Amino acid sequence: MLIIKRLTQDCNEMTHSINRLINFVQEKEMDKDKIDKKDHILDVAERVFSDLGFDGASTRMISGEAGVNMAMLNYYFGSKEGLFLAIFERKIASFQTLLQNIGNDESMSSWDKLAKCIDNYVERIIVNNCFQKLINRELTMSKRSELTDKITQILMLNVVEIKKILDDGIKNKIFAKDIDVQLVIATIFGTKNYIVNTPNISSLLLGHDIRDEKYLEEKIKPRVKVYMKRLLKAYLMNDNDNSK
Amino acid sequence: MLIIKRLTQDCNEMTHSINRLINFVQEKEMDKDKIDKKDHILDVAERVFSDLGFDGASTRMISGEAGVNMAMLNYYFGSKEGLFLAIFERKIASFQTLLQNIGNDESMSSWDKLAKCIDNYVERIIVNNCFQKLINRELTMSKRSELTDKITQILMLNVVEIKKILDDGIKNKIFAKDIDVQLVIATIFGTKNYIVNTPNISSLLLGHDIRDEKYLEEKIKPRVKVYMKRLLKAYLMNDNDNSK
DNA sequence: AAGAATTAATCAATCGATTAACAAGTTATT
DNA sequence: AATAACTTGTTAATCGATTGATTAATTCTT
Incomplete structure (x- = not known):
């Protein structure tokens, strides 16, 4: 009986650890997705800005080529200038x-x-x-x-x-x-x-x-x-x- | 009598010549004004464009700094791009x-x-x-x-x-x-x-x-x-x- | 259910360009 | 010589389009 109780306890601990690990991995995966998405936007923005200049490039064009909604640019970077600065920060x-x-x-x-x-x-x-x-x-x-x-x-x-x-x-x-x-x-x-x-x-x-x-x-x-x-x-x- | 008639004729010819001269000078003056005005606009446009770039500079800003009506830019140069090209032609x-x-x-x-x-x-x-x-x-x-x-x-x-x-x-x-x-x-x-x-x-x-x-x-x-x-x-x- | 991510719709502002009206001068007609 | 018609220069008002940004609703995740 003692062995079974011990095994059960170990099993619970393992389950807990596994759940924490899953959460951790998922969290990291999501962060990675987020970063990748921001990075993708920055990649596109960098190219468009360099082709057309800051004033020549529109936020619609950038969001369009990046395949994201226009409002996402402001959600992520605050403003057009914020997006521009983010390219340099990176x-x-x-x-x-x-x-x-x-x-x-x-x-x-x-x-x-x-x-x-x-x-x-x-x-x-x-x-x-x-x-x-x-x-x-x-x-x-x-x-x-x-x-x-x-x-x-x-x-x-x-x-x-x-x-x-x-x-x-x-x-x-x-x-x-x-x-x-x-x-x-x-x-x-x-x-x-x-x-x-x-x-x-x-x-x-x-x-x-x-x-x-x-x-x-x-x-x-x-x-x-x-x-x-x-x-x-x-x-x-x-x-x-x-x-x- | 003959002398008077001759003098009158000379006088008329002179008047005619003077009028033609005046017209010529006025015409040249007007051309000069026109050229100077266009030149003035081009001077201002050159500076504004070089400060802010083609897209960054607005026609309102250029006409404002040049002290002319905005429509004059299109009247003279056809379009914003025409104005830009005119700077280079010059x-x-x-x-x-x-x-x-x-x-x-x-x-x-x-x-x-x-x-x-x-x-x-x-x-x-x-x-x-x-x-x-x-x-x-x-x-x-x-x-x-x-x-x-x-x-x-x-x-x-x-x-x-x-x-x-x-x-x-x-x-x-x-x-x-x-x-x-x-x-x-x-x-x-x-x-x-x-x-x-x-x-x-x-x-x-x-x-x-x-x-x-x-x-x-x-x-x-x-x-x-x-x-x-x-x-x-x-x-x-x-x-x-x-x-x- | 709570919060973050995402969307479509819309905002006011500004853009380049155009219009109609007017002034001044030139040419043509009578 | 006088008046009409036309050209040119200039202005204010306005056009539709596009800008960056915001909103409110919706979807997704936890």
């Missing part, structure tokens, strides 16, 4: 941890760090193609300050990181002491932006549609990496004093 | 004759030509600041093809001209033969665009408000000129083969 994490690990690596020379930054940057930025376009277009607007500030803040993380590498390189006499650090940064980001943000121009310039993913992956990315490193190496590691 | 002339004179000058070396192009480009582009922003923002849009084609066509004039200079320089062995001509062009235009089109970023980067005209004129323009020439000279006129 990206911040991946931005923050990207370059700073490189900068802190003591085993690499300043040039190697910079070269690695360039590789990473070219690699990553072309993946986030439409997001970059989105960022850049809204940055050229004069108004809408809260959003602009947030974007600026995000982008400055990268700028500061590269600046640190360049300054260190000068201090360690790996780079020439009279280089224009700030304009070098403008060249790094500007060259890449020119290629990916104005595809109509750069496609004509390069003689091939830049939006062709295979071409971009196999030809353009390695080519830009090689070019940027040669260009910067020539400038940073030569003595430019005798240029007059 | 600029085409100044674009076309800018660089092509340099390219045809036989007395200059390829490097001198390129250096002069850079000087001219930096000088001019910062004057047309808001127009450049306007161009660049609309170029990043995926849709709106007629306008995009027109802008692309205009900008390619500059690209082709610089490309010709670079190709000539390679042929004359002034530039290294393994340079990446197309990406050099991306660097020239991209660096400048980065500075003037994303003023929030570049102001933080440079530690001074880039929209301060005096600072721009006295500090930034000469600095960018020097930098661009050093950067390109180091890359174009060095042997990059030993970079591996």
Whole structure:
């Protein structure tokens, strides 16, 4: 009798545990569904915004393409601007941890760090193609300050990181002491932006549609990496004093 | 009597001539008024569009700031898009004759030509600041093809001209033969665009408000000129083969 | 039954564009 | 030379369409 009572007790405990486990799993599943749905909306919104701009894209269009009711956008994100900001919030994490690990690596020379930054940057930025376009277009607007500030803040993380590498390189006499650090940064980001943000121009310039993913992956990315490193190496590691 | 008759005739002829002159002058004056008025609207529209984007700017806002009735915009330019296109039509002339004179000058070396192009480009582009922003923002849009084609066509004039200079320089062995001509062009235009089109970023980067005209004129323009020439000279006129 | 998710319907506001009316000047007709 | 007809420039009022947002009802989940 004692054994049966004991077994019954164990069985009840197990049942309880199983129920808790089921609840937990179901809860996690539901959270996952919710997140996936929000994520899906953000994916669609990111693409539509980058194609048409903030003002050019309508909430109806986004909700339509995402296959959800229009009111859901306001239910989830409060407003159109809230949706727009949510796109950026989602990206911040991946931005923050990207370059700073490189900068802190003591085993690499300043040039190697910079070269690695360039590789990473070219690699990553072309993946986030439409997001970059989105960022850049809204940055050229004069108004809408809260959003602009947030974007600026995000982008400055990268700028500061590269600046640190360049300054260190000068201090360690790996780079020439009279280089224009700030304009070098403008060249790094500007060259890449020119290629990916104005595809109509750069496609004509390069003689091939830049939006062709295979071409971009196999030809353009390695080519830009090689070019940027040669260009910067020539400038940073030569003595430019005798240029007059 | 004959004299009086002759004088009367002369007087009539003179009166007639004067009247014709007055009409002519008045007509020209009116044309000038008309052109000035249209020009004024285009000036305002250019600024508003560049601040807020095509979709962000409303015809009411433009007509309001220009001090004209809203219907006048449609009367003059047909539609909002017509107004937008008119801004570009007005600029085409100044674009076309800018660089092509340099390219045809036989007395200059390829490097001198390129250096002069850079000087001219930096000088001019910062004057047309808001127009450049306007161009660049609309170029990043995926849709709106007629306008995009027109802008692309205009900008390619500059690209082709610089490309010709670079190709000539390679042929004359002034530039290294393994340079990446197309990406050099991306660097020239991209660096400048980065500075003037994303003023929030570049102001933080440079530690001074880039929209301060005096600072721009006295500090930034000469600095960018020097930098661009050093950067390109180091890359174009060095042997990059030993970079591996 | 309580609360969260979702829907269709509707809100006021603003959009670009059009209309009709009027003023001023030009041309044509008598 | 005088008047009618027409063109051009300009205005206020209004058009239908679309915008972002909200509501109230409904479905689903717990």
